[in-house]
Amino acid sequence: MEPGTFPTDKVVGGFDFVGDDYDASSENPDINTAQPDPDPLDCNGHGSHVAGTAGGPGVLADGSTFDGPYDSTTHDNTFRVGPGVAPEADLFALRVFGCGGSASTEVIIQALDFAVEHDLDVVNMSLGSPYGRPDDPLSVASDNTVKAGVVVVASAGNSGEANYITGAPAAATRALSVAAMDSIATIDVADFTVNGETITLQNSNGADVAEPITGPVFVLQDDPETVEDESLGCTPEDFEGAQEGDIVVTFRGVCPRIDRAIIGQELNLAAVVFINDADGSPPVEGPIPGVDIPFLGATPEQEEFLVAADGETATITDAGTVPNPTFRTLASFTSNGPRNGDSGAKPEIAGPGVSINSALVGSGTEGTRLSGTSMSAPHVAGVAALHREAHPNWSVVHTKAALVNTAEPDQIVDYSVSRAGAGLVDPQDAVRTPVVAVTGPASASLSFGFAETERRITKTQQITLRNHSDTAHTYITRADMDADAGGGASVRVHAPRVRVPAKGSRVVRVRFHFDASEAPTGFTPATGNVVFSPIRPVFGGSQLSDLRVPYVAVPRAISDIETRPGRVGADEAEANFRTHNRSAVPGTADVYAWGLEDRREGLATNDVRAVGVQAFPDDDIGVFAFNTYSDVSNPAVNEWDVLLDTDDDGEHEFAVIGFDIGPVLGVLEGFLGSFTVNLETGEIVNAFFAGGGLNTSTVLLPFQLSDVGLAPDSDSDFSYITGVFSQEGLAFGDEIVDGVGHFDAFSQPVETGAFFELGPRERIRWRAGINREQLADTPVRGFMIVNAENHTGRRQASLIRVNR
Numbered sequence: 001m002e003p004g005t006f007p008t009d010k011v012v013g014g015f016d017f018v019g020d021d022y023d024a025s026s027e028n029p030d031i032n033t034a035q036p037d038p039d040p041l042d043c044n045g046h047g048s049h050v051a052g053t054a055g056g057p058g059v060l061a062d063g064s065t066f067d068g069p070y071d072s073t074t075h076d077n078t079f080r081v082g083p084g085v086a087p088e089a090d091l092f093a094l095r096v097f098g099c100g101g102s103a104s105t106e107v108i109i110q111a112l113d114f115a116v117e118h119d120l121d122v123v124n125m126s127l128g129s130p131y132g133r134p135d136d137p138l139s140v141a142s143d144n145t146v147k148a149g150v151v152v153v154a155s156a157g158n159s160g161e162a163n164y165i166t167g168a169p170a171a172a173t174r175a176l177s178v179a180a181m182d183s184i185a186t187i188d189v190a191d192f193t194v195n196g197e198t199i200t201l202q203n204s205n206g207a208d209v210a211e212p213i214t215g216p217v218f219v220l221q222d223d224p225e226t227v228e229d230e231s232l233g234c235t236p237e238d239f240e241g242a243q244e245g246d247i248v249v250t251f252r253g254v255c256p257r258i259d260r261a262i263i264g265q266e267l268n269l270a271a272v273v274f275i276n277d278a279d280g281s282p283p284v285e286g287p288i289p290g291v292d293i294p295f296l297g298a299t300p301e302q303e304e305f306l307v308a309a310d311g312e313t314a315t316i317t318d319a320g321t322v323p324n325p326t327f328r329t330l331a332s333f334t335s336n337g338p339r340n341g342d343s344g345a346k347p348e349i350a351g352p353g354v355s356i357n358s359a360l361v362g363s364g365t366e367g368t369r370l371s372g373t374s375m376s377a378p379h380v381a382g383v384a385a386l387h388r389e390a391h392p393n394w395s396v397v398h399t400k401a402a403l404v405n406t407a408e409p410d411q412i413v414d415y416s417v418s419r420a421g422a423g424l425v426d427p428q429d430a431v432r433t434p435v436v437a438v439t440g441p442a443s444a445s446l447s448f449g450f451a452e453t454e455r456r457i458t459k460t461q462q463i464t465l466r467n468h469s470d471t472a473h474t475y476i477t478r479a480d481m482d483a484d485a486g487g488g489a490s491v492r493v494h495a496p497r498v499r500v501p502a503k504g505s506r507v508v509r510v511r512f513h514f515d516a517s518e519a520p521t522g523f524t525p526a527t528g529n530v531v532f533s534p535i536r537p538v539f540g541g542s543q544l545s546d547l548r549v550p551y552v553a554v555p556r557a558i559s560d561i562e563t564r565p566g567r568v569g570a571d572e573a574e575a576n577f578r579t580h581n582r583s584a585v586p587g588t589a590d591v592y593a594w595g596l597e598d599r600r601e602g603l604a605t606n607d608v609r610a611v612g613v614q615a616f617p618d619d620d621i622g623v624f625a626f627n628t629y630s631d632v633s634n635p636a637v638n639e640w641d642v643l644l645d646t647d648d649d650g651e652h653e654f655a656v657i658g659f660d661i662g663p664v665l666g667v668l669e670g671f672l673g674s675f676t677v678n679l680e681t682g683e684i685v686n687a688f689f690a691g692g693g694l695n696t697s698t699v700l701l702p703f704q705l706s707d708v709g710l711a712p713d714s715d716s717d718f719s720y721i722t723g724v725f726s727q728e729g730l731a732f733g734d735e736i737v738d739g740v741g742h743f744d745a746f747s748q749p750v751e752t753g754a755f756f757e758l759g760p761r762e763r764i765r766w767r768a769g770i771n772r773e774q775l776a777d778t779p780v781r782g783f784m785i786v787n788a789e790n791h792t793g794r795r796q797a798s799l800i801r802v803n804r
Contacts (some may be wrong), residue, residue, distance in 0.1 A: 011092070018103070022103075058074075058084070135341075139173075142169040151388065153377050155374050156346070178380045204257075204285045205295040215246055251277070289363065334420075343552065345421070348445055406548075421445070446551035462507050464505055477531070560583035575767065593784065598739075612797075635658070654678060
């Protein structure tokens with residue numbers, strides 16, 4: 001440790017729990033074994049950036065450290081790096097990552113223990129993994145840290161808009177989970193002109209384009225013969241064929257965005273264009289160290305123009321500054337709720353997290369722009385520190401409540417509770433409010449959870465309002481519901497107004513009601529805020545804000561469909577069925593050949609009951625269906641495998657795999673894909689979106705028959721085995737389904753593919769063929785009729801045996 005480098009007046013303590021070379025994901029014990037060090041020097045930059053946002057003092061334009069005053073005059077100064085949210089806070093650096101790679105649960109818990117032992121006020125964790133649960137070990141450790149008197153703030157995750165993908169440890173009930181929004185009001189732009197036609201691109205790094213830049217356009221192309229996607233421009237090799245002075249067009253993907261700009265500078269390109277894969281332009285980067293060439297951001301809608309410009313000559317000119325079209329919107333990457341497993345209310349609050357300028361490690365006095373919920377979390381952690389300073393005698397639960405209660409939904413465009421919690425953090429209102437609204441033992445939101453019914457659901461929970469002031473406060477109550485909330489739901493506050501006495505508390509009951517007959521089927525969350533508006537909005541000379549308690553309910557209107565067979569003789573070539581929907585909610589019946597059956601094993605989300613297959617020969621489509629004993633919030637948390645032997649040699653030539661589509665793009669995204677894989681080459685030969693929905697016991701994996709070598713003029717029978725593997729850790733277990741299934745897509749042993757829509761209380765009769773000769777050669781158990789709209793579990797599939 002160099003003398004004077006640690007501790008300092010700002011970073012007053014800390015510890016390196018791992019060492020530079022540590023990577024928990026490595027198989028090398030020299031790397032995956034932590035090497036603790038008393039000096040938590042940052043060699044990656046992520047931690048320094050986060051710390052600067054939470055509590056950095058600020059760097060003035062001349063490179064000197066700003067030492068205040070931190071008041072209404074602060075912004076009269078010009079900064080290289082602005083002050084953090086709590087610029088006079090003491091910082092502790094608890095390092096749990098090496099210079100790269102991942103961290104372990106054990107190490108992070110050690111850091112939380114350190115925070116408790118050293119009586120820290122606030123812990124910020126800009127880290128996590130998707131599909132967070134309240135019983136995740138890090139969630140439990142975070143809850144225990146809060147119980148010990150430390151506010152825990154954590155990033156919600158960067159996995160995007162899929163439901164149930166918000167992460168842990170932010171999933172902890174007592175932790176404060178933070179989403180990210182775009183706080184950049186204006187952006188620099190440049191015109192990009194080809195053959196007299198012009199589009200306007202984002203000047204992401206604010207490069208000097210006062211003088212026009214002209215050059216040939218070179219669009220990177222993916223080589224289908226390689227595993228890598230060369231169109232992304234992640235390595236210098238991807239730029240093969242580009243010449244000095246070219247304007248190279250790249251696509252968003254797995255690597256850091258600025259890598260393309262750095263490579264472009266090294267190759268002496270004229271400019272690099274980066275096409276976003278989400279709505280709007282990519283995040284603003286700001287100045288990129290060592291990069292002078294323009295790094296231009298394009299929207300997905302501009303891709304066609306840019307790709308068509310390949311080989312043409314383009315001119316880039318300055319177009320000034322324009323309003324940022326994504327200003328005050330939620331970041332495209334911010335992870336969506338509700339919480340995996342129990343549909344709890346997460347995330348709970350939002351903070352600025354797009355193109356945030358903060359400390360650049362190793363630069364001395366420079367800053368850099370980064371984006372992510374890693375950047376939004378320290379904004380909220382800083383506010384928590386300000387609140388702890390202003391109210392040292394309040395409990396940490398009430399500090400969390402003050403931040404959530406006073407958040408501003410109106411500051412977020414297209415706001416929704418499931419992605420932004422109560423809204424954008426408001427430092428001033430959080431510190432000023434004398435009253436907080438708390439739910440349960442340690443939360444500030446209402447989680448009514450997931451529930452299924454074909455009739456009605458009514459649930460009641462309580463909100464406790466606690467007044468810390470010497471003056472009574474009276475509030476008018478109401479319940480607001482988000483515009484995108486599902487039908488059939490209502491929320492009512494039992495008391496239209498409530499008076500909270502000085503230094504006292506009052507309890508208010510909130511009722512959630514759901515009528516299945518008025519609701520659509522499928523995923524229909526009801527989200528919104530219970531709002532308490534002060535009758536006298538001025539207190540102590542300051543304006544009091546409304547108090548908000550976000551709520552989340554995930555009701556599911558279900559059908560009650562069952563299929564029963566008529567009498568089928570051993571030699572009959574047709575079976576008769578009666579299907580009845582006993583519910584007032586409509587549903588469907590989808591016919592498969594029942595191939596496999598498995599016993600209940602008590603697995604949380606992947607306990608398979610039955611597997612079937614259907615085929616549509618004229619459309620060259622097949623579908624595998626899984627029915628599980630248990631339900632799963634989002635089936636993308638598991639890998640659903642079907643291995644096919646199509647030539648009867650005892651070896652599996654192909655696989656149909658249900659998996660999150662994200663790893664193909666580099667990150668988990670929370671949407672289940674159905675991938676056909678050639679097991680001999682490892683190549684993904686086709687992909688579809690999988691079926692089944694959310695909060696389900698049904699997963700449907702479509703595939704193309706010809707992709708696995710099945711055709712009418714060849715031997716079209718095959719055998720298959722299946723398994724389901726949890727991606728949530730060893731505690732959830734893996735499922736290997738008993739037995740071997742058989743089917744012939746072009747000479748079906750039982751007729752599949754029929755699909756029926758049943759209205760409320762409707763009954764139908766129908767028939768399906770049985771090919772007795774084929775049944776002897778390609779044995780199946782019988783018919784599997786999938787009812788995806790039924791109650792989760794075994795009710796989602798009727799299994800009907802056929803005697804052979």
